[in-house]
Amino acid sequence: MGIKPTTDANGHVLWYDVLAGTVRGKKIRKRFTVRRHKNALKSAQIWERQIRDQLDKARYNVVSVPTHKLPEIIRALELIEPYEVTIDQVVREWIKIKFVSNLDEPWSFGEAVHACLLHKRDLGVTEAHLGPLGVKLERIAEVFGNRPCDQITTEELEAYVRLRARTPHTWRNYRRDLGIVFNFAISRGRATRNPAKNMPKPQFFDRPPAIIRIHSVTRLLQSCNQMCYPYVTLGLFAGLRPFETVRLKRQDINLVARVLTVTGKRSRSRSRRHVTIAGNLAQWLDGWDPPGHTYWHVRDMIQAAARSSGVELAPDVFRHSFASHHLALHRDAALTAHEMGHQNQETLYRHYRELVSQEDARAYFEISPSVLPNAGTPESGRRDASLSRGCDASPL
DSSP states (O other): OEEEEEEOTTSOEEEEEEEEEEETTEEEEEEEETTTSTTHHHHHHHHHHHHHHHHHHHHHSOOOOOGGGHHHHHHHHHHHGGGTOOHHHHHHHHHHHHHHHTOSSOOBHHHHHHHHHHHHHHTTOOHHHHHHHHHHHHHHHHHHTTSBGGGOOHHHHHHHHHTTOOSHHHHHHHHHHHHHHHHHHHHTTSOSOOGGGGSOOOOOOOOOOOOOOHHHHHHHHHTOOTTTHHHHHHHHHHOOOHHHHHTOOGGGEETTTTEEEEOTTTSSSSOOEEEEOOHHHHHHHTTOOOOOOOHHHHHHHHHHHHHHHTOOOOTTHHHHHHHHHHHHHHOOHHHHHHHHTOSSSHHIIIIIOOOOOHHHHHHHTTOOTTTOTTTTOTTSOGGGGGOOOOOOSOOO
16 A cells, blocks of 8 residues: 555656555555646545545444344354464355365366367457467467366466476466456356466566667668568558557558558557658658568568568567657657557656657658668568578567
């Protein structure tokens, strides 16, 4: 409980998260942003004090216990006193044991994985999302597949993930995906607990995102071939995600109106959005007809161009670069968040912003085929014929 500030890379406070208490297991929290509230810290303190006063008053307004139940409660307290546990803990464990005894057909982990993926397909989740998730879960099922879900322990899951998670983000993703399977089995009455829930949550540090500077952008584009550079420029100058670029159709690109449409079916949030086509991007896309390459083909082409140019590509670096340069050029966080498809500006400040001067941002959005006459020529990016899938991260 308390007030926790969140700062940007320069130490400036962006907002205050307030946790005032819990009611029936649900946390009472609220966020006070510096932009929205005139004095965010003071507003957060006043709100926290009001909520706590209300909770204190509610504690005195307890429903009275029937007189005939008092002997039972006293006996229960006497029985559990040597074990140093509370009544609610004992009741919860009893309910869990009672439920397990009535579990007629418990699922194995492999059965839970199969049913969970089938359920997501029925809900209309795209194969672009289910493909990687299914591969990961099926690999885990090779180890735990034949064992009932309720027999798998948290320690076993931690030992499995510890050998494979090299970063906190990977650990978090394993914890999330395992929880999806166990929670689905619980919702269908085929399991009683989620051992992934008790896995430790990794700590993330506020580090500036990796972006590509102008000189690296030019080197990369000069190493791209004709099939590769449209996908690179869509990420760099429109902020599109990798799977959004490979799903674009010709009718989604309107160079006359300078608008690029990302339909709900092709976006991550499943919501339709329009992205402004910058002047330099319009030149890169002029005459381009999306050939329908797969994500893996495009990723391999970009990785080959990166190796040829000597440019190191971090995960999501194209999208990060677009956000940072667009914000520096226009100095309008709401506009940049809209172009990125964010519902608010907090996501932009939390994940994407890196310091860029307005002069560098202006030069960034002036990179065009006329400036790089050799970009996209058949002679560039010849490593496309010997592509490798050994890179784990997507640069887009």
